[in-house]
Amino acid sequence: MPDPFTIAGIEIASRLILGTGGAPSMQVIDETIVASGTAMCTVAMRRADAATGGSIIDVIDRRGVRVLPNTAGCQTAFEAVRTAQLAREALGTDWVKLEVIADERTLLPDPVELLEAAGQLVGLGFTVLPYTNDDPVLARRLQRIGCAAVMPLGSPIGSGLGIQNPHNIELIVSEAEVPVILDAGVGTASDAALAMELGCDGVLLASSVTRAQDPALMAAAMAAAVRAGRLARLAGRIPRRRHAQASSPLEGMAVL
Amino acid sequence: MNLTVNGTPQTLPERMTLAELMVRENAASRGSAAAVDGVVVPRRSWEAFMLSDGSSVEVLTAVQGG
Numbered sequence A: 001m002p003d004p005f006t007i008a009g010i011e012i013a014s015r016l017i018l019g020t021g022g023a024p025s026m027q028v029i030d031e032t033i034v035a036s037g038t039a040m041c042t043v044a045m046r047r048a049d050a051a052t053g054g055s056i057i058d059v060i061d062r063r064g065v066r067v068l069p070n071t072a073g074c075q076t077a078f079e080a081v082r083t084a085q086l087a088r089e090a091l092g093t094d095w096v097k098l099e100v101i102a103d104e105r106t107l108l109p110d111p112v113e114l115l116e117a118a119g120q121l122v123g124l125g126f127t128v129l130p131y132t133n134d135d136p137v138l139a140r141r142l143q144r145i146g147c148a149a150v151m152p153l154g155s156p157i158g159s160g161l162g163i164q165n166p167h168n169i170e171l172i173v174s175e176a177e178v179p180v181i182l183d184a185g186v187g188t189a190s191d192a193a194l195a196m197e198l199g200c201d202g203v204l205l206a207s208s209v210t211r212a213q214d215p216a217l218m219a220a221a222m223a224a225a226v227r228a229g230r231l232a233r234l235a236g237r238i239p240r241r242r243h244a245q246a247s248s249p250l251e252g253m254a255v256l
Numbered sequence B: 001m002n003l004t005v006n007g008t009p010q011t012l013p014e015r016m017t018l019a020e021l022m023v024r025e026n027a028a029s030r031g032s033a034a035a036v037d038g039v040v041v042p043r044r045s046w047e048a049f050m051l052s053d054g055s056s057v058e059v060l061t062a063v064q065g066g
Helices: A027-035 A055-060 A078-091 A111-123 A136-144 A168-175 A189-197 A217-235 B018-024
Strands: A005-007 A010-012 A016-019 A040-047 A066-069 A095-098 A127-131 A182-184 A201-204 B003-004 B007-012 B033-034 B039-041 B056-064
Touching: A005 A168, A010 A078, A016 A027, A027 A055, A027 A217, A040 A055, A040 A078, A055 A201, A055 B056, A066 A095, A078 A111, A078 A182, A078 B033, A078 B056, A095 A189, A095 B056, A111 A127, A111 A136, A127 A136, A127 B033, A189 A201, A189 A217, A201 A217, B007 B033, B018 B056
Parallel strands: A016 A040, A016 A201, A040 A066, A095 A127, A182 A201, B003 B056
Antiparallel strands: A005 A010, A040 B056, B003 B007, B033 B039, B033 B056
């Protein structure tokens, strides 16, 4: 059953967005795109002489999925805006996954530079999807400035530590007027399911699939997890209770 | 003409357009972009853009990335 969502008026057919970083080969990326059923993949922009192993764009175009360039590695608003402009020229899309990191050790977003870059890019006509901290106040500010989605981290990029602060993700979701996409930190399928149970509109992940022992199999697991989490969210979970509550009737017990 | 392309000094023929340089750098196809002296040059302007001595050109392309 298709379950699309909409970003900036564009319908995205799958709630699982796939990052392509970390895969051992283009063949593996191709297999994970197919196995995940994704409709959108991220790419980075790098010097042409550093590019090896064939064209990622050829793979993405062949599978008919949308490309979402990122500004990975940028540490200032200036660098991020320039990189987004280069990506727009390279790929013919004004969508950008905006990343402005504070340092290479934590890869955590720099909130001051991020907000500045987001404001500039919105002004330049970009559809901005910012990778942000799990900070409800920053998420609010990013929306207010015109971002088309907010993409809070579950935990640091590539850490596989899952969702460290589910309460903050819930709070961001409860206030959001744009799609919320959990981005970064997913380690395994249950993390992706939890993101959807918390009310996220989608999940963006890379390392957990591309660096899994069997990337295509993990891509299929992530697709199932996103679907399961989404259904559970729609179904409405039972409240947590301090004590047991019998599901079998207590009346009519035999006297033995 | 002396240019710096992606940080590497290069000696190139006079009167070269950015479009010609992009072909030479194997970066003319979809997925590539260029900035000259820090300014992004739109693809539609590559043909008309004459490179000048001493310029620094960044040639970027889409690669795998999260």
